[in-house]
Amino acid sequence: MATSDVELTGSTAAYSADNPAPLIEPPRARTPRTARSTSRTRTNFELYGWVFMRLSGIVLAVLVVGHLLIQLVLDGGVSKVSFAFVAGRWASPFWQGWDLLMLWLAMLHGANGLRTVINDYAERDGTRFWLKMLLYAATVFTVLLGTLVIFTFDPNIR
Amino acid sequence: MATPVMDKVEAESPEPADSPYITATFRIRRFNPEAAAEAYWEDFQVEIDPKERVLDALHKIKWDMDGTLTFRRSCAHGICGSDAMRINGRNRLACKTLIKDLAPEKPITVEPIKGLTVQKDLIVDMEPFFQAYRDVMPFLVSHGNEPTRERLQSAADRERFDDTTKCILCAACTSSCPVYWNDGQYFGPAAIVNAHRFIFDSRDEAGEQRLEILNDRDGVWRCRTTFNCTDACPRGIEVTKAIQEVKRALITRRF
Ligand code: HEM
Ligand code: SF4
Ligand code: FES
Numbered sequence: 001m002a003t004s005d006v007e008l009t010g011s012t013a014a015y016s017a018d019n020p021a022p023l024i025e026p027p028r029a030r031t032p033r034t035a036r037s038t039s040r041t042r043t044n045f046e047l048y049g050w051v052f053m054r055l056s057g058i059v060l061a062v063l064v065v066g067h068l069l070i071q072l073v074l075d076g077g078v079s080k081v082s083f084a085f086v087a088g089r090w091a092s093p094f095w096q097g098w099d100l101l102m103l104w105l106a107m108l109h110g111a112n113g114l115r116t117v118i119n120d121y122a123e124r125d126g127t128r129f130w131l132k133m134l135l136y137a138a139t140v141f142t143v144l145l146g147t148l149v150i151f152t153f154d155p156n157i158r
Numbered sequence: 159m160a161t162p163v164m165d166k167v168e169a170e171s172p173e174p175a176d177s178p179y180i181t182a183t184f185r186i187r188r189f190n191p192e193a194a195a196e197a198y199w200e201d202f203q204v205e206i207d208p209k210e211r212v213l214d215a216l217h218k219i220k221w222d223m224d225g226t227l228t229f230r231r232s233c234a235h236g237i238c239g240s241d242a243m244r245i246n247g248r249n250r251l252a253c254k255t256l257i258k259d260l261a262p263e264k265p266i267t268v269e270p271i272k273g274l275t276v277q278k279d280l281i282v283d284m285e286p287f288f289q290a291y292r293d294v295m296p297f298l299v300s301h302g303n304e305p306t307r308e309r310l311q312s313a314a315d316r317e318r319f320d321d322t323t324k325c326i327l328c329a330a331c332t333s334s335c336p337v338y339w340n341d342g343q344y345f346g347p348a349a350i351v352n353a354h355r356f357i358f359d360s361r362d363e364a365g366e367q368r369l370e371i372l373n374d375r376d377g378v379w380r381c382r383t384t385f386n387c388t389d390a391c392p393r394g395i396e397v398t399k400a401i402q403e404v405k406r407a408l409i410t411r412r413f
Contacts, residue, residue: 021195023283024276029342030286034293034376042370046379047408119380120340 027123049112056109063102087155096150103146111139178207182262184215186227187269189276197276201265208258212245212268216252229280236392239328243280244269249330249390271333273342287329290345294353294371299364315360322355322400324393331387331397343376347387347397350378354400357407369408378404 015021072078089095114135122128181203189197202223204215213231220227231241234253241252245268246260252268260266274282300309325348332338332346353372357365372378378401387397 015192015194017192020191023191024189024197026273026275026342027340029275030289030293030345032289034289034343042374044373044412046375046377047373047412050379050405051409116382120337 049115053109053112056105060102060105060109063098063105067098067102087153090150090153091155100147100150103150104143107139107143107146111135178209179205180208180262181205182208182215182257183265184212184219185265185267186219186279187267188227188279189270190226190278199267206257208256208262210257211253212250212255212257212260212266213241213252215257215266216268228278237326239326242271242328242330242333242392244271244333249334251328251330251392254392271329273333273335273339274329282333284329286342287332287346287348288327290332290349291327291352294345294349294368295364296352296356298356298359298362299367300361301363309361311360318360319355319358321395322351322358324395325351325355326393327352328392330390330392331395334386334390336384336386337380337382341376341380344380345372345374345377347381347401350381350401350404351395351397354404357404369404369411372404373408378408381405 071081090099115132118128118131118135122131184202184204185199186202187197188200202219204218204223206215206218213234216227216229216231220229229241229243229252231253232238233240236251236254239251242249243252244250245252245255246266249271257266268280270276270280270282274284274287276282327348329348331351332348335344335347337344338346350372353368356362357368359365381398381401383398383402385398387401388395388399391397
């Protein structure tokens with residue numbers, strides 16, 4: 001099969017040495033400007049983020065596995081979970097603290113993980129910015145709502 | 159005919175039982191912006207001794223079958239780093255890859271390395287790759303008077319960065335990295351390897367500066383430890399380990 005045998009689509013048939021097609025470019029290539037523009041924003045943020053992912057991961061492993069065991073496996077499994085069961089656990093400051101820590105760590109860990117994913121995949125700066133704003137808004141909302149519920153939970157609500 | 163010859167006549171007569179030749183299919187990713195906007199696959203049937211290398215097959219195609227096939231190579235012996243390409247889905251040097259190691263009964267795919275602009279066929283624009291390399295200051299920095307003799311170093315000090323001195327800048331690692339595929343602003347493994355080579359050199363005095371550069375938004379923290387780079391490196395450099403060592407140096411410096 002030679003070049004001439006390849007079926008060219010209408011849009012591509014017109015290219016020649018004088019009128020070459022656009023090159024196939026990868027997203028966001030590095031340029032001489034890249035290094036300079038980032039050097040102004042040099043902080044340890046990414047370093048702390050990296051350490052936080054690992055530390056919170058270790059703590060989450062304990063919290064999440066413990067949570068799943070208590071909710072879904074031990075003492076009758078998932079069928080025991082009810083309003084009364086939750087109310088009973090949140091009567092204790094220990095479980096309040098457990099759930100609060102799990103909420104904050106999982107949300108910040110997950111949000112930072114998704115920030116990484118957005119940084120990787122969003123090609124245009126605008127897309128990148130708005131996806132992150134959406135992520136941060138959702139994170140703040142969930143963390144605050146969850147915290148509010150843990151602290152103001154009323155077992156006698158009707 | 160006992161001696162292998164490049165003659166094509168052999169193919170027409172039934173092959174002698176001891177012929178080393180096989181017919182392998184090379185499925186090559188072609189792109190010519192002067193002919194079409196899209197890249198496409200083209201198959202070439204090549205009669206070749208499987209103990210030869212992919213580069214030999216590319217030469218056969220270019221010299222005997224289709225002179226328009228475009229690729230880079232220089233030394234042909236794994237030293238210059240010109241001919242990294244994606245062969246059967248893995249980044250390798252065409253000049254170091256034996257055909258017999260590629261299951262040649264099936265078509266062997268040959269593509270340009272990913273993450274860099276394809277200019278023609280297997281040739282990519284290496285400029286962003288070298289830009290990242292230059293950005294880590296890949297040269298010895300030393301203050302004070304120049305010594306009158308060589309800069310001495312203990313064998314142990316030399317050993318510290320031995321692995322990363324082997325890099326030939328072929329870009330196989332950087333163009334195998336999924337983070338780099340999606341965002342070419344990431345320094346990429348090769349730049350970090352070459353920074354490592356100086357950061358851990360006892361004679362060099364700009365280690366701090368290089369660490370600071372790699373502490374950047376697009377620096378080592380973007381590495382997700384996929385190990386694609388280590389798998390790809392034709393020089394057997396433990397690329398991911400080198401990146402982790404730079405991360406560790408940044409962390410111990412901080413805490
Ligand atoms: C069970 C214990 C957990 C451990 C040990 C853990 C550990 C980690 C580590 C080390 C990373 C960084 C990976 C990298 O930089 O290459 C990571 C990424 C991530 N984690 Fe977790 N994690 C845990 C639980 C969670 C939970 C509960 C969530 C969801 C809320 C979550 C969401 C994520 C996300 C979205 C990423 C980013 C994915 C990526 O980098 O590709 N993780 N995790
Ligand atoms: S580290 Fe290995 S794969 Fe990467 S550029 Fe150097 S020689 Fe090539
Ligand atoms: S041609 Fe020099 S490394 Fe392959």
